[in-house]
Amino acid sequence: MLVTLVEDALAAAVAAGEVALAELPDVELERPRDPAHGDWATNVAMVAAKAAGTSPRVLADVIAARIAGHPDVAAVEVAGPGFINMRLSDAALQRLVVEVRAQGADFGRSDLGHGRRVQVEFVSANPVGPMHVGHGRWAALGDSMARVLEHAGWRVQREFYVNDSGVQMDIFAKSVAARYLQHCGREVPFEDEWYQGTYIAEIAEEICQGEGAVWSDADPAEREAHFREKAYAQVLEHLRSVLHGMGVDFDVWFSERSLHAPGPDGRSEVDVAMDRLREAGYIYEKDGATWFASTALPEYGDDKDRVLRKADGDLTYFAADIAYHMDKFARGFDRVINIWGADHHGYVARMKAACAALGHPGQLDIVIGQLVTLLRNGEIVRMSKRTGEMVTFEELLDEVGPDAARYFFLRRGTDQPLDFDIGLAKEQSSENPVYYVQYAHARICSILRRAAGLPAEADVADAAAAGTFVPMSADLSLLTDQAELTLLRKLAEFPEVVEMAADRLAPHKLTTYAEDLAASFHQFYTLCRVVSDDAAVTGARLALVDASRIVLAGVLGLLGVGAPQRM
RNA sequence: GCGCCCUUAGCUCAGCGGAUAGAGCGUCCGGCUACGAACCGGGAGGUCGCAGGUUCGAAUCCUGCAGGGCGCACCA
Numbered sequence: 186m187l188v189t190l191v192e193d194a195l196a197a198a199v200a201a202g203e204v205a206l207a208e209l210p211d212v213e214l215e216r217p218r219d220p221a222h223g224d225w226a227t228n229v230a231m232v233a234a235k236a237a238g239t240s241p242r243v244l245a246d247v248i249a250a251r252i253a254g255h256p257d258v259a260a261v262e263v264a265g266p267g268f269i270n271m272r273l274s275d276a277a278l279q280r281l282v283v284e285v286r287a288q289g290a291d292f293g294r295s296d297l298g299h300g301r302r303v304q305v306e307f308v309s310a311n312p313v314g315p316m317h318v319g320h321g322r323w324a325a326l327g328d329s330m331a332r333v334l335e336h337a338g339w340r341v342q343r344e345f346y347v348n349d350s351g352v353q354m355d356i357f358a359k360s361v362a363a364r365y366l367q368h369c370g371r372e373v374p375f376e377d378e379w380y381q382g383t384y385i386a387e388i389a390e391e392i393c394q395g396e397g398a399v400w401s402d403a404d405p406a407e408r409e410a411h412f413r414e415k416a417y418a419q420v421l422e423h424l425r426s427v428l429h430g431m432g433v434d435f436d437v438w439f440s441e442r443s444l445h446a447p448g449p450d451g452r453s454e455v456d457v458a459m460d461r462l463r464e465a466g467y468i469y470e471k472d473g474a475t476w477f478a479s480t481a482l483p484e485y486g487d488d489k490d491r492v493l494r495k496a497d498g499d500l501t502y503f504a505a506d507i508a509y510h511m512d513k514f515a516r517g518f519d520r521v522i523n524i525w526g527a528d529h530h531g532y533v534a535r536m537k538a539a540c541a542a543l544g545h546p547g548q549l550d551i552v553i554g555q556l557v558t559l560l561r562n563g564e565i566v567r568m569s570k571r572t573g574e575m576v577t578f579e580e581l582l583d584e585v586g587p588d589a590a591r592y593f594f595l596r597r598g599t600d601q602p603l604d605f606d607i608g609l610a611k612e613q614s615s616e617n618p619v620y621y622v623q624y625a626h627a628r629i630c631s632i633l634r635r636a637a638g639l640p641a642e643a644d645v646a647d648a649a650a651a652g653t654f655v656p657m658s659a660d661l662s663l664l665t666d667q668a669e670l671t672l673l674r675k676l677a678e679f680p681e682v683v684e685m686a687a688d689r690l691a692p693h694k695l696t697t698y699a700e701d702l703a704a705s706f707h708q709f710y711t712l713c714r715v716v717s718d719d720a721a722v723t724g725a726r727l728a729l730v731d732a733s734r735i736v737l738a739g740v741l742g743l744l745g746v747g748a749p750q751r752m
Numbered sequence: 753g754c755g756c757c758c759u760u761a762g763c764u765c766a767g768c769g770g771a772u773a774g775a776g777c778g779u780c781c782g783g784c785u786a787c788g789a790a791c792c793g794g795g796a797g798g799u800c801g802c803a804g805g806u807u808c809g810a811a812u813c814c815u816g817c818a819g820g821g822c823g824c825a826c827c828a
Contacts, residue, residue, distance in 0.1 A: 231770090602820095
């Protein structure tokens with residue numbers, strides 16, 4: 186609204202002949218870092234001064250003169266090299282309380298996505314063992330990203346790609362079968378390259394308990410096949426339950442095998458995908474292998490062509506991946522987002538090139554998350570699924586809890602490597618920023634409970650939704666204290682923060698905001714007595730407190746972190 | 753050797769074209785006879801890795817260099 190206000194002012198000045206401009210520039214507003222510079226500032230005058238044949242300051246004065254006097258604007262001033270600084274009127278800020286409380290959990294929603302469909306694929310850990318700590322980061326990131334995109338008007342699907350075919354499944358099966366035989370008292374060798382983790386033996390033991398030793402004399406191939414499926418199902422269920430335990434649930438668990446399975450016409454999706462690429466002219470044969478001409482799409486930057494079918498006739502993982510992405514787009518998504526660890530960044534170029542070759546240029550976004558280094562008391566914990574020396578994500582969740590884990594993972598940008606010190610996370614759990622934010626929410630609920638005379642175990646959110654306390658009719662013009670206005674300004678930022686987080690696929694913007702908002706609330710609380718003898722002021726402040734509760738719960742919800750009403 | 757990412761306070765990190773660069777932790781000094789002190793206020797602490805360039809203006813964009821992480825298979 187302020188944007189159009191500035192645009193109109195400039196247009197009016199041009200129409201009145203005060204400014205000579207053939208073309209009106211785009212007006213952009215920004216929030217000055219220094220609050221002394223107002224709530225909003227625009228640099229149009231500096232941008233357009235040259236074209237207008239005047240100085241930035243003069244142009245700024247002309248525009249400012251036409252903005253002054255608008256009811257939502259309390260002050261306009263020209264500053265520095267030609268910034269136009271605007272301060273919102275108290276009335277404009279106070280209105281926000283009504284808006285937030287009327288919209289409730291919908292406050293901050295936008296239509297950025299226009300209802301388009303987006304798929305977010307993340308975690309996709311191999312179903313041959315427990316997740317490592319990095320998977321926890323992708324889980325938190327992907328789920329929060331999905332929540333943010335939903336809030337920004339996208340229709341989102343969460344997907345987990347299950348790599349349930351290929352060599353690692355064979356090794357997995359052999360490993361479990363061998364442990365099973367050992368458990369049954371047989372002397373069998375255990376190869377170095379098999380999975381060494383103790384969980385393998387645990388799975389074997391569990392199968393033994395369920396089915397006894399009947400498989401110990403079975404045909405080795407049959408035994409392996411049986412154990413592969415049995416153990417695979419168990420691991421997959423385990424992954425699902427650990428993820429569910431941190432509030433991450435997938436809509437689709439997509440099996441890689443389905444890509445290789447022949448369809449009604451006898452052809453698999455991989456076959457079909459390769460046909461599509463061949464028809465489009467991106468496939469050739471060389472040295473007995475089948476290649477994808479990745480370098481024929483130089484705009485994606487892959488430096489060499491890629492083998493899809495090896496000389497020995499086997500398909501590469503990349504071939505399955507292409508079929509997988511073809512399948513995604515066939516399911517009607519306008520946009521597909523993959524979250525990959527930095528150790529896979531070398532695949533980005535070829536995957537994007539392949540999607541373009543399939544006829545979906547620019548519809549694939551790949552978010553590369555830098556890796557998590559796990560430390561224990563300052564010492565690096567090496568993680569290897571093969572040797573089994575690892576701290577699993579599940580163990581981490583048990584130690585620090587889902588809220589702190591999620592918050593910690595989301596607190597920094599995805600292109601920032603993350604050091605996670607288990608000892609520190611445990612020790613500092615009471616000073617973890619997540620508690621700072623949650624405490625603000627609990628404190629709010631406590632105030633509201635007390636003001637409304639609700640029992641300690643009452644659900645404040647439900648009571649507020651039912652409208653049984655904190656009437657909407659408060660006289661908000663009484664909110665004039667600096668701390669109150671600062672808190673109002675912070676509440677007003679929420680929709681912008683959501684949009685930016687969605688636009689940049691950067692949920693960590695929300696943690697920064699959540700801490701700012703909590704700080705503004707705590708300051709307000711310290712300086713302004715909420716429940717007092719003055720009924721009118723009490724009413725206005727309770728309304729502000731309730732609006733703060735809604736927004737705080739909103740950010741925490743987008744982060745997937747709980748908003749406790751008491752701690 | 754090539755490619756991607758990173759380098760901001762003692763530590764961990766925000767800021768990603770704007771005006772005096774911020775937060776948390778740590779450190780020093782203060783604040784509960786009222787709604788939750790898991791809180792609040794204040795101090796100390798920075799040539800934004802280095803060098804050029806682009807422009808009204810650069811921590812932010814471009815180039816080069818240095819340091820660190822991760823990749824560079826007819827592996828999965």
